[in-house]
Amino acid sequence: MTRKPLIVAAAGGSALLLAGAYVFQALGYLPCAMCLWQRWPHWAAIVIGIAALALxxxxxxxxxxxxxxxxxxxxVYHTGVERAWWPGPASCTGGGGGALSGDLLSMDGPRLILCDQVSWEFLTLSMASWNALFSAILVLIWIAAARAPAASPPLAGAAR
Incomplete structure (x- = not known):
């Protein structure tokens, strides 16, 4: 396989993962801070994919x-925070100070989404876990794209 279809698959995979995240958000599963952090590299991968098709x-x-x-x-880090394998940022978990040290019973301001709480899971994996898994597959596709030839070699004996 040549490079371009692999680039389209990898950048398209990031686009699909982002689309899924926004669909879940539209359905009421609001993202925590770490969920939002996971979106930025996907946006970067899409832009990189567009550039990679041209360069x-x-x-x-x-x-x-x-x-x-x-x-x-x-x-992976977010999954570990959700499963209490390690502490997360104090600003978005229930265990620390930071932004959570104020009055949690206040009805003023936006709803706070905690990074250490799983809001949705499928087959015991949270959205963060699925992102980690599918993104690791995208890494392999990107590597395959880097290793693939830019274009198909000409057929032997083809007319010139």
Whole structure:
């Protein structure tokens, strides 16, 4: 397979994951701060994918792989926070000070979404876990794109 279809698949995968996140948000599953952090590398991967289609070389697909690896890593970290494997940021978890040290019973201001609470899961995996898994697959696709030839080699004996 050549590079361009792999780039489209990888950047398209990030677009689909973002679309899924926004659909869940529209259905009322509001994102926490760490959920929002996971979206930024997907946006970067989409932009990188567009650039990679226009620019020759392997640098852009490798950069796309880095973006996918970053969001996958954030997803793993978020999963660990949700499962209490390690502490999360005090600003968005129920255990620390930070932004949560005020009056939690106040009805003023926006609704606070905690990063250590799972709002939706499927097959025992949270949205953060699914993002980590699918983004890791996208890393592999980006790497395949970087390794793939830019175009199909000409057929032997083809007319010139």
């Amino acid at each position: 020759p070389g392997r640098a852009m697909p490798l950069l796309g792989g880095v973006a996918a690896a970053v969001t996958s890593g954030i997803g």
